[in-house]
Amino acid sequence: MAAHTSTGRFADKVAVITGAGSGLGRECARWWAEEGASIVVTDLVDKRAHDVAQAISDTGGVAIGMKVDVTIEAEVEAAVRAAVDTYGRLDIMFANAGVPVDGFGTIPFEEFTEAQFDAVNAVVYKGVFFSGKHAARVMKPQGFGNIVVTTSAGGLNAYPGFGPYCSAKAGAIALVKSMAFDLGRWGIRVNGLAPAHGMAVNFALPSDAEVNGMSYEEAALAESGLAWDARSMFPGPLKLNRPPRLRDNAGVATFLASDDSEYMSGVVIPSCDGGNFARTSIPFPDDWSLEDQA
Ligand SMILES: NC(=O)c1ccc[n+]([C@@H]2O[C@H](COP(=O)([O-])OP(=O)(O)OC[C@H]3O[C@@H](n4cnc5c(N)ncnc54)[C@H](O)[C@@H]3O)[C@@H](O)[C@H]2O)c1
Helix, strand or coil: CCCCCCCCCCCCCEEECCCCCCCHHHHHHHHHHHCCEEEEEEECCHHHHHHHHHHHHHCCCCEEEEEEECHHHHHHHHHHHHHHHHHHCEEEEEEEECCCCCCCCCCCCCHCHHHHHHHHHHHHHHHHHHHHHHHHHHHHHHCCCCEEEEECCCHCEEEEEEEEHHHHHHHHHHHHHHHHHHCCCCCCEEEEHHHCCCCEEEHHCCCCCCCCCCCCHHHHHHHCCCCHHHHCCCCCCCCCCCCHHHHHHHHHHHHHHCCHHCCCCCCCCCCCCCCHCCCCCCCCCCCCHHHHHC
16 A cells, blocks of 8 residues: 555544445545544455454554445445544545446447446446435434535446446446435535546456556556656556556545545546546647647
8 A cells, every 4th residue: 555644534424335345445444544533344255354443453543344235225325424433423425336247348339238337337336326315314414414426437438348337437427416406405515536547447447356556557566577657658648657547546536535526516527537538539748749740
């Protein structure tokens, strides 16, 4: 894990995080615990949830681990109840769990089955609905609360071969806005992040794979032995001298989960897009010049 400088910005905060056994959810669980939060660490994979909670406890933090499948409403409700029963309230619901569409971009659009469409929607769309619904049931009577949703750049623009995932993420983005509007008068705010780069390579691996904490870019470098070359390797115009990493996305989630964004609601931030969204699809190479065309 990256070393974080603790500011205690989550002192006395209670958070439920879904999909917290790996990737972005794990990064945030560990970070927010270091900053003083008490965390209900949940994941579909029971061992992952308990491993993360144990690691937090071992380093002096406060956490419990729970198996929660976000496609099962009663399990999401139980996670929220565990936060209230164990820590007294719920400040932050981080609806983060997600799965890719079957085939990871290799299945032609017209070949997707109904079951494949439903499977991805159940997690990344309906799971956000269940998470927001049960958080709201506790947050409304509290008179405060903060819901953060991990959507995706794929919910704003197409990922090739990911149609059912992209539409589900677009649904999650609409839920962010709907919840922000419907819940705001009870002191509840709702925002999302839409990651593109720097995300977990575990997302593309089976659920029994070891959680390695690396982004795709970091993993590709480790496997190839190549040095980072942003000009040739990174699709965005922003050329930094290091690969994008989970921490880059976790920083945006942390901003949304903290009081630093206290007056924001209904906003979805493209986190770690590298400037990619600033351009059209006209494929001019970076070194294109008019003179060369003469
Ligand atoms: N990795 C990417 O390419 C990428 C890009 C943009 C957005 N996202 C989104 O980011 C979020 C976090 O993903 P990540 O990149 O950290 O991947 P990850 O696979 O490392 O972590 C996701 C976790 O969610 C868990 N999970 C899967 N199905 C679940 C379910 N039904 N209920 C509860 N937990 C479940 C997994 O076991 C895993 O531990 C997801 O919403 C994902 O869609 C990922």
